[in-house]
Amino acid sequence: MLDDALSGDFADAPREAARAFRAVLDAMARPGKIVDILGGAAPAPISPAAATLMLTLCDGETPLYLAPGHDGAAIRQWIAFHIGAPIVDRENAMFALGNWAALAPQTGFPIGTPEYPDRSATLIVEVDALTSEGAHLTGPGIESEAHLSLPETGFFARNAALFPLGVDCVFTSGSRLAALPRSTRVEDR
Amino acid sequence: MSDYNFAYLDEQTKRMIRRAILKGVAIPGYQVPFASREMPMPYGWGTGGVQVSAACLTPEDKLKVIDQGADDTTNAVSIRKFFERTAGVETTERTNEATVIQTRHRIPEEPLTEDQILVYQVPIPEPLRFLEPRETETRKMHALEEYGLMHVKLYEDISRHGHIATSYAYPVKVEGRYVMDPSPIPKFDNPKMEMAGLQLFGAGREQRIYAIPPFTRVVSLDFEDHPFEASKADHPCDLCGAGDSYLDEVITDDAGGRMFVCSDTDFCAGRQDAGYRGRLNAEEAA
Known part of the structure; x- marks a missing residue:
């Protein structure tokens, strides 16, 4: 957390971004796994994990949607200086940042097309806490089953039913991160 | 250290490749287009695999590179040296010591663990390409899950040779959805693709990246009366006596x-x- 738009970037971008990416890759390849990710800092209320993730993946080529609560002059200045991502509405976003409730309606984000399912949004969802309990996860990347504290299950179950279309989600809390790709089947139990 | 940026590629390029890899992992078996760069080696020498490896490597990684299973062939040696110089990472020839393994046309015999990433060099990523040359059409076929043509091809093998004659680059279906080219690995290696490690595929000239997350269902296409068979030369190794290796x-x-x-x-x-x-x-x- 900081209020200076000029600081908060990686000190050694190539190496820190490489480590951060490997953590995200590990999380995305193993849904439900919680990893640590460090190196970036952005104005409140953006978590260090979300800031690091944006520094690792976002740039001038990735339209970004800021949900209410994660928008404001200080945040926009920080993004303009460090990332350069154009701030857009949800229909045109490649990435979106915000709390789960503030991101609603989540169905408004691009889910890709049948020919190009990769042209879909990645939601960076800030949550209060991440634990390996709660919703029941199965699918690619999970040997038998996994659990992850999700803000809800209904949306994610419907999102998985759209496969190969759908959005991919990354949950951030403090310096921790977990991912839920569209391929993961989510159940309440 | 050298004057190269860490792992050769510039940061903008690595972000672009990393985004493609993540989408590939989220949609197992789907070929994600990416803006492949020219690399300081010719197409066909693993430019796709090298870009994927460059985007994945961290300073702490230990890299192994194999070419048709061998650590000591020109392609493997030159790529290993490339990353020693541009990323300063340690390299190894031992499968169990490596954290990232770049491979051309083989999967190591030793089972991979969940701490390992296998990066394949892919020449032609589209399994339907030799059946349908138009990208617009193959893309539509994947979208509609229209894979009848591939089964016809395998059937024609049977009618002509009495068995499925495809012995490498044997098509697989990933998690019941996308038919995927496993790169020209021998079909002996196909059953190993259901593994604990993460598998990433890079095709440089064709500008595609795709992935298989750990523990993903990978089924080799076959028929009930002609089931898939992972074949190898019917012989033990003349040097070490192994009867179960390719x-x-x-x-x-x-x-x-x-x-x-x-x-x-x-x-x-x-x-x-x-x-x-x-x-x-x-x-x-x-």
Whole structure:
């Protein structure tokens, strides 16, 4: 957390971004796994994990949607200086940042097309806490089953039913991160 | 250290590749287009695999590179040197010590763990390409899950040869959705693709990246009356005596002499170090 738009970037971008990416890759390849990710800092209320993730993946080529609560002059200045991502509405976003409730309606984000399912949004969802309990996860990347504290299950179950279309989600809390790709089947139990 | 950026590529390029890799992992078996860069090596020498490796490597990684299973061939040696120089990472020839393994056309014999990433070099990523040359059409076929043509091709194999004659780059279906080219690995390796490690595929000239997350269902296409069979030369290794590894046939003279050796050099050397001996090796020792 900081209020200076000029600081908060990686000190050694190539190496820190490489480590951060490997953590995200590990999380995305193993849904439900919680990893640590460090190196970036952005104005409140953006978590260090979300800031690091944006520094690792976002740039001038990735339209970004800021949900209410994660928008404001200080945040926009920080993004303009460090990332350069154009701030857009949800229909045109490649990435979106915000709390789960503030991101609603989540169905408004691009889910890709049948020919190009990769042209879909990645939601960076800030949550209060991440634990390996709660919703029941199965699918690619999970040997038998996994659990992850999700803000809800209904949306994610419907999102998985759209496969190969759908959005991919990354949950951030403090310096921790977990991912839920569209391929993961989510159940309440 | 050298004057190159860490792992050769600039940061903007790495972000672009990393985004493609993540989408590939989220949609197992789907080929994600990416803006492949020119690399300081010719197409066909692993420019796709090198870009994927460059985007994945961290300073702490230990890299292994194999070409048809061997650590000591030109392609493997030059790519290993490339990353030693541009990323300063440690390299190894031991499968169990490596964290990132870049491979051309083989999966190591030793099962991979969940701490390992296998990066494949892919020449033609589109399994339907030789059946339908138009990208617009193959893309539509994937979108509609229209894979009948591939089964017709396998059926024609059977009607012509009596069995499915495809022996490498044998098509697989990933998690019940996308038909995928596993790159030209021998079909002997196909069953290993259901593994604990993460598998990433990079095709540089064709500008595609795709992935198989750990523990993903990978099924080789077949028919009920002609089930898939992972075949290999019916012979033990002449150097280490292994009966369960994939073998290369080596011509040794011009009078029909030949020997069979493990294609995985690290696996073979490890067995020989442990005292196992094959037919020809025993004679030399005597």
